[in-house]
Amino acid sequence: MISVATALSIISDVFYSRKTRIVLLKNANGLVLAEELISIINMPPFRQSAMDGYALLLHEKNSYQIIGEVKAGDSKNYALKPGQGVRIFTGARVPDLANTVVIQEKVCRTENTIIVEDEIQENQNIRAVGEQIKKGATALAVGTKLTPAGIGFLAGLGIKEVKVYTPPEVAIITTGNELIPPGETLKEGKIYESNSLQLCAVLQQLKIRNINKYIVNDEYESTKVTIKQAIENHDLVLISGGISVGDYDFVKEALAELNTEELFYKIRQKPGKPLFFGANNDTLIFALPGNPASSLTCFYIYVLPIIQKMMGMYPIGLSRILKAVTTDFIKKGDRAQFLKAIVSEETVEILDGQSSAMLYSYAVANALIYIPENIDRIQKGDLVETILLP
Numbered sequence: 001m002i003s004v005a006t007a008l009s010i011i012s013d014v015f016y017s018r019k020t021r022i023v024l025l026k027n028a029n030g031l032v033l034a035e036e037l038i039s040i041i042n043m044p045p046f047r048q049s050a051m052d053g054y055a056l057l058l059h060e061k062n063s064y065q066i067i068g069e070v071k072a073g074d075s076k077n078y079a080l081k082p083g084q085g086v087r088i089f090t091g092a093r094v095p096d097l098a099n100t101v102v103i104q105e106k107v108c109r110t111e112n113t114i115i116v117e118d119e120i121q122e123n124q125n126i127r128a129v130g131e132q133i134k135k136g137a138t139a140l141a142v143g144t145k146l147t148p149a150g151i152g153f154l155a156g157l158g159i160k161e162v163k164v165y166t167p168p169e170v171a172i173i174t175t176g177n178e179l180i181p182p183g184e185t186l187k188e189g190k191i192y193e194s195n196s197l198q199l200c201a202v203l204q205q206l207k208i209r210n211i212n213k214y215i216v217n218d219e220y221e222s223t224k225v226t227i228k229q230a231i232e233n234h235d236l237v238l239i240s241g242g243i244s245v246g247d248y249d250f251v252k253e254a255l256a257e258l259n260t261e262e263l264f265y266k267i268r269q270k271p272g273k274p275l276f277f278g279a280n281n282d283t284l285i286f287a288l289p290g291n292p293a294s295s296l297t298c299f300y301i302y303v304l305p306i307i308q309k310m311m312g313m314y315p316i317g318l319s320r321i322l323k324a325v326t327t328d329f330i331k332k333g334d335r336a337q338f339l340k341a342i343v344s345e346e347t348v349e350i351l352d353g354q355s356s357a358m359l360y361s362y363a364v365a366n367a368l369i370y371i372p373e374n375i376d377r378i379q380k381g382d383l384v385e386t387i388l389l390p
């Protein structure tokens with residue numbers, strides 16, 4: 001059995017060769033750039049008026065003759081003489097010879113003459129060519145995670161497609177004779193299968209769309225065949241249940257039989273002690289404990305950083321902050337513990353129902369409190385490590 005810290009360092013050191021693909025910019029939100037993007041235009045591409053007003057070629061006096069109008073989108077260039085100007089609007093092309101834009105609020109107009117009622121400075125209210133980014137300059141670097149603003153920025157440069165790190169293709173294998181799908185009538189001894197749904201939900205939150213689900217009974221041969229097939233066709237395999245020490249837990253044995261390299265098995269933690277992590281060819285495999293809360297906690301702490309690595313993200317893992325806890329807590333045993341909690345602006349509250357089989361508290365939690373293995377009690381007001389759930 002290893003510590004949480006050792007498990008996390010194995011996760012962070014594991015080698016994984018990333019795949020890339022080209023996607024439409026409109027589908028790239030949340031994905032990470034796998035190429036440096038160079039701007040092929042100046043932005044703005046022409047001298048742009050930043051305001052509604054008048055573009056002028058300055059002279060000594062404060063009166064100007066207005067000889068035309070440029071709207072946003074117009075291409076006409078007026079050959080201005082000193083003392084002349086044009087009516088202009090935000091985003092419109094400033095005539096080449098104009099050397100300032102005066103906002104309309106500072107001007108008094110009668111017919112085709114304006115009097116400027118304010119001091120004028122050269123180049124004011126004009127956005128210079130390439131002011132935001134010059135043609136040939138780096139727009140965004142490799143490793144940038146695309147956000148709505150990033151997508152807007154690249155679209156503004158005329159970019160339609162981008163090369164990104166491909167999210168992994170994931171298999172979810174659920175094991176357990178007792179499981180039936182939600183919607184069917186519950187029979188004696190059976191429970192509804194929930195792990196695959198919560199795993200799918202959290203994977204979808206991470207922008208993973210290629211998910212295949214497999215269901216196996218607690219039977220060695222079919223467990224092995226299904227895991228083999230999943231490994232062959234996916235980058236990441238998540239197995240739910242069957243990894244403990246019961247007589248009908250066949251996952252560990254099947255993985256070994258398939259020559260899976262064990263990277264770790266069993267962590268000194270609660271919940272989620274029997275977590276298995278391994279590699280088989282290019283596929284990474286987690287066997288998650290069947291208890292629903294354990295399964296999800298193991299996902300957040302260990303699987304999520306691996307997925308982030310596969311997708312080229314940095315830093316990996318969930319954000320951790322220190323918060324004052326609202327009650328005392330005594331930790332039994334020498335394992336580290338992850339507690340379901342609700343974090344508010346000032347404090348963090350430990351929820352009732354910490355059992356690894358219980359989801360009712362998890363369903364309203366927005367954080368996990370991490371209690372290291374060497375700490376056995378915390379007191380109200382202590383600052384505790386609080387992991388923010390996505």
Ligand code: AMP
Nearest residue numbers: 174176193194195241242244289290291
């Ligand atoms: P296991 O790890 O297979 O020994 O399962 C531990 C506990 O989790 C048992 O009470 C199982 O019934 C329950 N369990 C296992 N898989 C699931 C699942 N997919 N959905 C809901 N509960 C599960």
Ligand code: MG
Nearest residue numbers: 176241242290
């Ligand atoms: Mg089981």
